[in-house]
Amino acid sequence: MHVxxxxxxxxxxxxxxxxxxxxxxxxxxxxxRDSSREDFEGAISKADFVFHLAGVNxxxxxxEFREGNSELTSWLCEALAARVKKGDKxxxxxxxxxxxxxxxxxxxSKRDAxxxxxxxxxxxxxxxxxxxxxxxxxxxxxxNYNSAVATFCHNISQGLPITVxxxxxxxxxxxxxxxxxxxxxxxxxxxxDCDAADFEQVHPEYSTTVGELAxxxxxxxxxxxxxxxSRVGAGxxxxxxxxxxxxxxxxxxxxxxxxHGDARGxxxxxxxxxxxxxxxxxxxxxxxxxxxxxxxSKTEKFLVISGVARFKFRHMHTGEEYExxxxxxxxxxxxxxxxxxxxxxxxxxxxxxxxxxxNEIFDRENPDTYACPL
Numbered sequence: 112m113h114v115x116x117x118x119x120x121x122x123x124x125x126x127x128x129x130x131x132x133x134x135x136x137x138x139x140x141x142x143x144r145d146s147s148r149e150d151f152e153g154a155i156s157k158a159d160f161v162f163h164l165a166g167v168n169x170x171x172x173x174x175e176f177r178e179g180n181s182e183l184t185s186w187l188c189e190a191l192a193a194r195v196k197k198g199d200k201x202x203x204x205x206x207x208x209x210x211x212x213x214x215x216x217x218x219x220s221k222r223d224a225x226x227x228x229x230x231x232x233x234x235x236x237x238x239x240x241x242x243x244x245x246x247x248x249x250x251x252x253x254x255n256y257n258s259a260v261a262t263f264c265h266n267i268s269q270g271l272p273i274t275v276x277x278x279x280x281x282x283x284x285x286x287x288x289x290x291x292x293x294x295x296x297x298x299x300x301x302x303x304d305c306d307a308a309d310f311e312q313v314h315p316e317y318s319t320t321v322g323e324l325a326x327x328x329x330x331x332x333x334x335x336x337x338x339x340x341s342r343v344g345a346g347x348x349x350x351x352x353x354x355x356x357x358x359x360x361x362x363x364x365x366x367x368x369x370x371h372g373d374a375r376g377x378x379x380x381x382x383x384x385x386x387x388x389x390x391x392x393x394x395x396x397x398x399x400x401x402x403x404x405x406x407x408s409k410t411e412k413f414l415v416i417s418g419v420a421r422f423k424f425r426h427m428h429t430g431e432e433y434e435x436x437x438x439x440x441x442x443x444x445x446x447x448x449x450x451x452x453x454x455x456x457x458x459x460x461x462x463x464x465x466x467x468x469x470n471e472i473f474d475r476e477n478p479d480t481y482a483c484p485l
C-alpha cells in the first residue's frame with residue numbers, strides 16, 4: 112500500500128511516519144515544505160491513502176493561513192477527485208484543530224479546509240476522516256510552537272524558567288501515540304466512530320489545568336534529587352513523562368545517586384514511589400552479614416544478582432528458625448516476613464550483590480526496624 116503523508120516533517124508527521132516505517136506492507140510517500148509541486152502531484156498519483164497533516168499555524172503574514180490551509184487542502188481534494196474519475200477512490204484523514212471553531216484567520220482557514228475534505232468525501236462517496244484535534248503532545252514536539260506541554264518540558268528539563276499566567280486555565284490534551292494509533296486503525300480499515308459529516312475523535316482525551324501540568328512536569332525533574340518518581344505507568348502522567356524525557360539532551364541521559372559505604376560494602380537507593388515502596392541494592396564482602404533485625408509491618412523482597420547468600424530467619428514469638436541459600440544464577444526472590452528477624456550472609460568467595468525492594472519508603476522517624484541479631 113502506498114501511503115501519502117503531507118507535513119511529513121512536522122510533529123505529528125514524524126511520529127506517524129516512524130510507526131508506518133516499521134511495517135513491511137507500506138511504502139511511504141512523504142511530502143514536506145521542501146517538496147516541489149511536481150513531487151506532490153506524483154505522490155498523489157500513487158497514493159492509496161492520504162494523511163493530510165500539512166498546515167500553517169504561525170505565519171508571518173495572515174495571508175499564509177489561506178494559502179497553507181484552505182487553498183492547499185482544496186487543491187489536494189481536486190487532485191484526488193481527478194483520481195476518482197479514473198476509478199480510484201483514495202481515502203483521506205485530515206488533522207484540523209479545535210481552533211477551527213474560532214472566528215479568526217486561522218480558524219476560518221481550517222474550517223474551509225475541513226469543508227473541502229468533507230465535500231470531496233460526500234461528492235465522490237469516499238471515506239474521509241476529519242479530526243479537530245485539541246493540544247497534541249509527545250516526543251519530537253517543538254517548544255514555543257506545538258503546545259504548552261512541549262514548552263514546559265523543554266524549559267524545565269533544561270533548567271529554564273516557565274511562565275504560568277493562569278494556573279486554573281483548562282487544557283484539553285491528546286497524546287501523539289494515541290493520535291497515530293487511531294490514524295493507523297483507520298488506515299487498516301477500522302470503522303469511523305462518527306457520521307460521515309462529523310469529526311473523528313482520539314481517545315483518551317485528557318483534561319487538566321496549566322498549573323497542574325506545570326507541577327507534574329516539575330516533579331519529573333525533582334525526582335532525580337528526591338528519587339521519588341511519580342505514577343508514570345498509566346494515563347496522562349505516563350504520556351507526560353515520556354514526553355519530558357524526550358527533551359533531555361544526550362548528556363542528560365544519566366545521573367548519579369548517593370552511595371553509602373562502610374566496612375561491609377555499599378548500599379544504594381535507586382528509586383522511590385509515593386505508595387509502592389522503594390528499590391535499592393547493596394553489596395557485601397565475603398563473610399559479611401547484613402540485617403539482623405525484624406519488622407512489625409514492613410516487608411521486603413531480595414534478589415541476589417551475583418554471589419552466594421545465606422538467609423537466616425527466627426520467629427520472634429516461637430523461636431522457630433529457618434535458613435536458605437541462594438545464588439545469583441538462580442533468580443530466586445526471598446521475602447522477609449513481619450515478626451521474623453532475618454539476616455543475609457555472603458558465604459561465597461566473591462562480592463555479593465543483592466537487589467532489594469521494600470514496600471514503603473524508609474522513614475527515619477518511624478523506621479519499623481528493630482535490631483535482633485541471630
